[in-house]
Amino acid sequence: SSMAAAVKFVPGMAEENSETKSNYSYRFLCPHAGQFQCSLTNLVFEMEGKGEVLYRIDSWDPHVLEGLGDMQPAGPLYSIDCFEGSLNHLHLPHCETEYEENQLVVAHLTHDNAHEIINPENITGTHVTISIQGFSSFGILDKLFRYRRPINAQVLLFYKEMMDKQSRTQLHIHLLPGNVPVKEVEKNHSGASYFDTSSACKLIPGREYRPFCDPYVSQPKAAKFRRDYGPNYHPMFVVYLKAEEVTVSLRNEQDEEVWEPRQVLLTTEKLGLLQATDYHYDSGTLLAADLDVHYPDDVVPQEFTSLGFCLITTGLSTETSPLTMEAAADFVDKQRKELIERVSSVMEIADCLRSKDMITAEMYSTIQTTTPSQEQMRTLYRFLESGGAAVKVEFYKALKQKLPFLVDELEGGSSRAS
Numbered sequence: 001s002s003m004a005a006a007v008k009f010v011p012g013m014a015e016e017n018s019e020t021k022s023n024y025s026y027r028f029l030c031p032h033a034g035q036f037q038c039s040l041t042n043l044v045f046e047m048e049g050k051g052e053v054l055y056r057i058d059s060w061d062p063h064v065l066e067g068l069g070d071m072q073p074a075g076p077l078y079s080i081d082c083f084e085g086s087l088n089h090l091h092l093p094h095c096e097t098e099y100e101e102n103q104l105v106v107a108h109l110t111h112d113n114a115h116e117i118i119n120p121e122n123i124t125g126t127h128v129t130i131s132i133q134g135f136s137s138f139g140i141l142d143k144l145f146r147y148r149r150p151i152n153a154q155v156l157l158f159y160k161e162m163m164d165k166q167s168r169t170q171l172h173i174h175l176l177p178g179n180v181p182v183k184e185v186e187k188n189h190s191g192a193s194y195f196d197t198s199s200a201c202k203l204i205p206g207r208e209y210r211p212f213c214d215p216y217v218s219q220p221k222a223a224k225f226r227r228d229y230g231p232n233y234h235p236m237f238v239v240y241l242k243a244e245e246v247t248v249s250l251r252n253e254q255d256e257e258v259w260e261p262r263q264v265l266l267t268t269e270k271l272g273l274l275q276a277t278d279y280h281y282d283s284g285t286l287l288a289a290d291l292d293v294h295y296p297d298d299v300v301p302q303e304f305t306s307l308g309f310c311l312i313t314t315g316l317s318t319e320t321s322p323l324t325m326e327a328a329a330d331f332v333d334k335q336r337k338e339l340i341e342r343v344s345s346v347m348e349i350a351d352c353l354r355s356k357d358m359i360t361a362e363m364y365s366t367i368q369t370t371t372p373s374q375e376q377m378r379t380l381y382r383f384l385e386s387g388g389a390a391v392k393v394e395f396y397k398a399l400k401q402k403l404p405f406l407v408d409e410l411e412g413g414s415s416r417a418s
Contacts, residue, residue, distance in 0.1 A: 006037040006044050006091075010406040012345060014054050024054035024081065029345045031373060033086075040405060041181045043078060044091035044127060051086035055079060057184050058137055059231035064107075064115060073229050074104060074142035075179045081135050091127040092140050095152040095178035097202060099123065103144045106130050109137040117141070145205070145227075152178035153203040153225070155250055155259050156185055158192040158235070159266055168242050169266050172235035173211050173218065175203060175250075177227050183405070185233045201250065201259040209258065211237050213248045241266065328396040329389040335410050336381060339399075342406060346376040352398035358391045359383050 011026035030036060030047045037044045038055075045053055057076045065073070075092055094104060106118040106128060118138075122129040128140055156174040161167075172192060174185060178200065186194055203209065203225045210222035218237040225236075239246075244266050250259035332339075343349065347368060354364045363383045370376045384392055399407050 006035040008037050008039050009344070010039050010342065010403065010409055011055075012348075012403050013401075013405075014056075023056070024079070025056040026054070028053040028055075030086070031344050035091075037091075039409070040183050041076075041078070042093040042126075042179065045087055046089035046091070048086040048088050052083045053087060054081045054083075057181070057230070060139065060229060061109075064109060067115070068107065068141065071105070071107075071141040071143050072145040073139055073227065074145070075140035075177070076181075076184070076229050077107075077109070077137050077139035079137045087132065087135075089121075089129055089131050090138060091129045092138060093126060093179040094123070094128050094140055096142075097150050097152055100144060103142060104128050105141050105143065107137075107139050107141050108132075108134075109139075110134070111136060148204050148206050150202040150204050151227075153201055154178050154180070154199040155201055156182060156199055157195040157197060157248065157262075157264060158185075158189050159195060159241075159264075160189075160192040162240075166242060168240050171213070171239040171241055171246070171248070171264065173237040173239065173248070174233065175209060175223075175225050175236045176233070177229070180229065180233075184230060188231075188233050195264055197262045197264070203258060204252075208253050209250055211239070211248060211250055212261075213239055213246050216241060216246065325389055325393050329392040331411070332384065332392040332396055338410055340374050340377040340381070343377055343399075343403065344373045345402065346373050346380060348402050349395065349398045350376075350380065352401070353391070353394055356394055358387060358394045 009028060011028050014024035014027040026038065026040065028036065028038065028045065030045070030049075030051045030053065033047055033049050035044055035046050041055075041057070043055070056079050058079045060073050060077050074096070075094060078092070080087075080090070092106065096104070102119075104120060104123060106120060107115050108118050109115045118130045120128045120130055130138070132138070154176055156176060158172040158174070160170040160172065162170055170192075172189070176185065182194065205225055205227050208222050208224050211218045216239050218239045220237065223236050239248075245263060246266075247261045247263050249257055249261040252258050350359065350364055350367050353359045354361070359367075359380075367376050367379050367383075370379050380395075384395055396407075
């Protein structure tokens with residue numbers, strides 16, 4: 001089955017279910033049969049019909065790996081559950097640049113750590129396809145991992161303000177296989193900000209690499225690249241910077257450039273370059289800079305002004321200031337086309353609005369009886385127009401709560417999934 005047909009979607013947040021203690025991260029409400037590709041993990045679900053898929057990324061259990069003998073993980077371990085079981089094929093993203101026949105297989109682990117090895121039905125340049133009956137955990141294994149060959153990899157940059165006297169910045173450099181989702185790495189670095197740049201490169205597991213960021217020296221100076229599938233995703237290199245910008249590149253043992261120099265700007269008047277959205281500081285919520293909101297000096301804590309960050313002390317969760325309301329309503333207007341296209345779980349949003357009395361019971365049932373989801377959204381938008389800014393702000397909050405990844409992406413937070 002070819003991948004060309006896959007429709008991209010941004011997953012929703014899975015609700016924590018305390019009964020089963022199953023804490024899935026992502027949720028996909030499938031509207032109809034077809035192939036659907038998750039924009040955060042690049043997993044593709046091939047569905048026979050409507051259904052709900054819950055999934056997350058787990059860490060590989062060392063005991064299980066010992067039992068697998070001469071095979072090593074060549075991708076994350078995905079835990080997947082499908083309700084109204086209509087998921088029949090799964091396409092797992094791989095990062096091989098070249099592969100032999102029979103080299104890649106898929107491990108299927110069940111809850112008691114029993115495992116079976118599934119031979120793929122198909123392997124494309126990007127995905128390994130298996131047909132599935134039962135659920136639980138799936139991950140790609142490589143039988144020929146001892147052969148050193150380049151894989152599609154990524155260089156991820158995070159930076160962290162140090163509150164020391166020299167007001168330095170820590171730059172964290174991660175070298176990871178290309179099929180590790182940026183979101184998973186971000187989860188483990190809540191104090192650091194992701195610097196969005198073109199990250200793709202080809203690296204050879206087991207070979208040594210060193211970053212080049214003149215005049216600074218990284219700690220360590222060089223390190224071996226390995227296929228790191230978490231769960232901690234520690235940075236491979238740390239650089240302490242005193243400048244506002246630095247040029248970073250990566251070189252191999254032969255001193256050849258394997259990742260071209262990138263200019264990293266750590267402060268900038270136009271914060272848009274930082275792609276800084278949704279980082280929560282104790283003092284408030286950082287809003288996307290392109291909202292262009294200005295505050296009196298006393299609102300912005302001193303330590304952030306040097307970075308040019310614009311802070312809002314209340315954030316959207318508490319009483320919303322008029323400016324923020326304006327920005328939220330503006331987002332709802334600006335993103336109308338995208339939201340109509342891409343929000344498939346419209347009733348969830350309608351539930352939020354109904355529970356806050358933002359739409360009437362009559363409006364609610366009108367939305368409920370409309371199909372498909374695009375039409376539901378158009379109907380909802382008509383009610384938003386008649387309700388004015390306050391209703392739009394509630395709609396924005398509901399989107400933030402139910403579909404944070406989509407909102408992030410639309411606010412300019414993630415051109416990084418591509």
